[in-house]
Amino acid sequence: MDERLYWLGFAVFSGIGPVRFQKLLDHFGTAASAWDAGSADLKKAGLGDITVKKLDEFRRNFSIRDYYQKLQDSGVKFFTLRDVDYPKLLSQIKNPPIVLFVKAMPVGRQGEFLFNAAENQRTVAVVGTRRITAYGRQVTELIVRDLVEAGCVIVSGLALGVDSKAHNVTIENNGKTIAVLGSGVDLCTPRENFSLYRKILETGGAIVSEFPLGQEPIKGSFPSRNRIIAGLSLGVVVTEGAADSGALITAEDAFLNKRKVFAVPGPITSNYSKGPNSLIAKGAITVNGSRDILQAFEITQKPRVRNVRGENKDEQAIIDFLQNEQLHMDELIKRTGIQVSAIGTILSLMEMKGLVRNLGAGIFALGEIG
Numbered sequence: 001m002d003e004r005l006y007w008l009g010f011a012v013f014s015g016i017g018p019v020r021f022q023k024l025l026d027h028f029g030t031a032a033s034a035w036d037a038g039s040a041d042l043k044k045a046g047l048g049d050i051t052v053k054k055l056d057e058f059r060r061n062f063s064i065r066d067y068y069q070k071l072q073d074s075g076v077k078f079f080t081l082r083d084v085d086y087p088k089l090l091s092q093i094k095n096p097p098i099v100l101f102v103k104a105m106p107v108g109r110q111g112e113f114l115f116n117a118a119e120n121q122r123t124v125a126v127v128g129t130r131r132i133t134a135y136g137r138q139v140t141e142l143i144v145r146d147l148v149e150a151g152c153v154i155v156s157g158l159a160l161g162v163d164s165k166a167h168n169v170t171i172e173n174n175g176k177t178i179a180v181l182g183s184g185v186d187l188c189t190p191r192e193n194f195s196l197y198r199k200i201l202e203t204g205g206a207i208v209s210e211f212p213l214g215q216e217p218i219k220g221s222f223p224s225r226n227r228i229i230a231g232l233s234l235g236v237v238v239t240e241g242a243a244d245s246g247a248l249i250t251a252e253d254a255f256l257n258k259r260k261v262f263a264v265p266g267p268i269t270s271n272y273s274k275g276p277n278s279l280i281a282k283g284a285i286t287v288n289g290s291r292d293i294l295q296a297f298e299i300t301q302k303p304r305v306r307n308v309r310g311e312n313k314d315e316q317a318i319i320d321f322l323q324n325e326q327l328h329m330d331e332l333i334k335r336t337g338i339q340v341s342a343i344g345t346i347l348s349l350m351e352m353k354g355l356v357r358n359l360g361a362g363i364f365a366l367g368e369i370g
Contacts, residue, residue: 001064006031007080009064011099012212015051018095023047035059067212074186074213077102089123093231093257097210100228103185104206122299123178125155125233125254127226127247128162128240129272135345136240136272139264140165142352143237146290148175150299155180155233157225158193158200158207162239162247167196171203180229181209182221189217208232226250234297235260237287241275248275251284260296262287267345289352310355314338314346319355322366329362 010016010031016024024034027045034045042052071078079086079100090096124147128136144154144166154170156163158179170177179200183189185207188197200207210228211221226246230236230253238261241247254261261284266273280286285296294300310316317336321327327335333343347364350356354367 001032003030003032004078004080004083005064005068006035007082007099008068008078009035009059009062011078011097011210012062012067013055013058015054015058016047018098020047020051021098070213071101075103076185076213077104087232089234090228090231093227093253096231097228100208100210101185101212102206102208103201105201105204122150122152122297123155123233124152124293124297125229125236125250126162126166126239127156127229127236127250128238129242129245129247129275130159130161130163131242131272132161132165132240133270133272135266135270135349136162137165138349139352140239141169142349143239143264143287143290143293144169145173147293148173150290150294152299153178155229157181157229157250158189158197159246160190160192162241164193164196167200167205171199171205174203176203177205178232179205179207180225180232181207182211182217182225183209184211184213184215185209186213187216222246223249227253230254230257230259233259235262235293237262237264237293238276238279238284239264240266240272242271243274243278245272245275248279251279255282260285262293262296265348269341288348288358289354310350311353314342315350315355318346318350318364319366322356322364326359326363326365329364332364 010021023046028034028037039052039056079102081091081096081098086100126140126144140162147154148170154166154175154177156166156179158167158181167177167179177200181189188194210224226249230250236251236254236259238247238251251261261279263276263279263284264287265277265280285292287293310319318332321332321335329343333340338346347356351358356367357365359365
């Protein structure tokens with residue numbers, strides 16, 4: 001039997017993760033030899049009594065060949081850490097998954113165009129809170145739209161809120177997106193996103209996971225999922241999230257693996273700005289617009305030709321007063337009559353759209369697009 005299939009067997013067994021599996025490889029040389037080893041030899045390789053007992057029972061009742069057939073019947077491929085098609089970026093993180101399961105539409109070699117970091121250096125994760133605000137929806141849409149226009153593949157976790165927004169905006173702008181699950185790839189989690197799950201596949205994206213088919217998410221599966229989101233990406237963008245948001249785990253994994261971390265500052269009055277603001281304090285790159293992300297990756301942004309027009313009366317009032325001069329925020333408040341509590345958010349969104357530029361010290365100028 002092919003060595004890859006023995007890797008698959010160990011990936012399905014829940015008692016052995018990347019660290020223990022590497023110990024088995026170091027001791028036995030191959031996954032096949034480890035699979036066929038007796039209890040005494042497995043203990044010599046460093047497995048505990050309970051794990052060895054569970055593995056013995058698992059091997060007696062599990063057919064690798066039958067499981068492989070089940071994958072094929074489900075339209076799911078698997079890549080081992082030693083396969084050419086295993087995501088190169090993911091292979092470089094600490095303790096990468098020994099096997100990655102990939103569900104994609106059967107067009108050519110499934111998922112390869114999304115994963116080949118030698119040819120596509122533009123995978124960017126966009127994550128954030130499940131309880132997305134109006135501000136979060138706007139900034140996520142603005143950033144993702146520009147990243148897609150620049151040729152980036154968007155990676156996220158299919159969760160409600162920011163994740164869903166990132167996937168949907170990518171699809172709406174004819175881009176490709178990867179959803180990383182904390183369950184088996186055959187299960188849409190959360191179930192409310194089944195329509196989005198299908199759209200990702202139908203538009204040439206991919207659903208990926210390190211968990212076997214049929215496995216429901218458990219408490220510990222989401223941190224594991226988050227490390228894969230970060231691992232598949234050159235950088236992680238957090239658009240909105242509370243201080244205890246799971247998105248911060250993804251960002252910490254990115255820091256750990258020397259990937260770029262970006263954070264969108266938000267209103268200090270919002271609980272969902274605390275996460276990004278804390279990341280900025282730790283050294284994340286402050287995002288005042290998609291240009292900050294693209295410049296960090298040395299990606300040229302395509303110019304967007306359009307008239308500088310506001311999307312509402314407040315934006316238009318600000319644009320009108322900036323037509324001929326640069327103004328401080330306090331002066332804009334006086335001239336436009338916009339509330340002090342609202343103008344910071346309005347200016348931040350306008351900056352994301354390229355309508356205005358923040359020159360520092362509270363001074364703003366008209367944006368460079370036109």
